[in-house]
Amino acid sequence: MPPFLLYAHRGASRHAPENTLAAFRRAIADGANGLELDVQLSKDGVPIVLHDEWLGRTVSGRGWVRDHTWDELARLDAGAWFSPAYSGEPIPTLEDVCRLVADTDLVLNVELKTQLVPQPGIEERVTALLRRYALLPRTVISSFSIATLQTVRRIAPDATIAVLYWGELHRPWRLAAALGAPYLHPPEAAVTPRYVKEAHRCGLRVVPYTVNNPAVAKRLVAWGVDGLITDDPGRIRRAIGPLRK
Numbered sequence: 566m567p568p569f570l571l572y573a574h575r576g577a578s579r580h581a582p583e584n585t586l587a588a589f590r591r592a593i594a595d596g597a598n599g600l601e602l603d604v605q606l607s608k609d610g611v612p613i614v615l616h617d618e619w620l621g622r623t624v625s626g627r628g629w630v631r632d633h634t635w636d637e638l639a640r641l642d643a644g645a646w647f648s649p650a651y652s653g654e655p656i657p658t659l660e661d662v663c664r665l666v667a668d669t670d671l672v673l674n675v676e677l678k679t680q681l682v683p684q685p686g687i688e689e690r691v692t693a694l695l696r697r698y699a700l701l702p703r704t705v706i707s708s709f710s711i712a713t714l715q716t717v718r719r720i721a722p723d724a725t726i727a728v729l730y731w732g733e734l735h736r737p738w739r740l741a742a743a744l745g746a747p748y749l750h751p752p753e754a755a756v757t758p759r760y761v762k763e764a765h766r767c768g769l770r771v772v773p774y775t776v777n778n779p780a781v782a783k784r785l786v787a788w789g790v791d792g793l794i795t796d797d798p799g800r801i802r803r804a805i806g807p808l809r810k
């Protein structure tokens with residue numbers, strides 16, 4: 566993993582429809598060294614890249630994602646809501662993203678969306694796919710679900726996991742230690758100089774989300790965070806200067 570991680574949140578989602586190959590390509594062009602993406606399963610078990618567990622906001626169609634097969638989801642439009650220029654942009658599979666980054670140095674942050682709808686088997690399918698593309702060593706798997714992280718830890722002891730949370734979490738380093746997670750992905754508002762110091766003292770790396778304000782990004786970097794998750798990697802990269810190597 567590079568020392569400083571600049572993850573594009575759902576791709577360069579400020580400039581292109583989130584979680585599409587267009588957004589991931591834009592992120593790479595804008596200088597991100599990592600991609601954050603949300604993954605869930607179709608009805609027939611295909612790992613797909615989509616944030617919401619229901620259709621309608623960023624993709625055409627209606628109902629729960631989990632009730633649709635990949636064949637059905639592949640026909641939906643994931644770009645038109647953002648701009649007519651992206652009309653026809655499809656939902657990518659995780660495998661599409663694996664192919665996109667296989668021959669690059671990019672790091673992945675695969676966030677497993679398992680809160681609202683049970684996704685039995687997602688941990689096995691995702692880790693197997695990442696392994697097949699030799700991407701597991703440069704992937705951080707995160708989830709708001711502790712149960713999901715525990716399952717990843719059990720079935721793929723070599724996977725790197727991150728504790729992801731919103732709001733305040735009392736002593737998150739304790740949870741990270743219990744799970745064997747070397748990364749904390751807190752909301753940006755939770756991070757203070759003391760937080761970073763304590764996390765580092767515990768041997769953890771801190772990568773806050775979703776940091777879109779250049780002044781906030783500079784302050785977090787000055788406090789010593791180990792990465793940022795942002796919708797606009799180009800803008801944030803210009804603000805923080807060269808990434809620590």
Ligand code: G3P
Nearest residue numbers: 601603676707729774794
């Ligand atoms: O992984 C950081 C961030 O993506 C978590 O929130 O809702 O944007 O997936 P969300």
Ligand code: MG
Nearest residue numbers: 601602603676
């Ligand atoms: Mg996410």
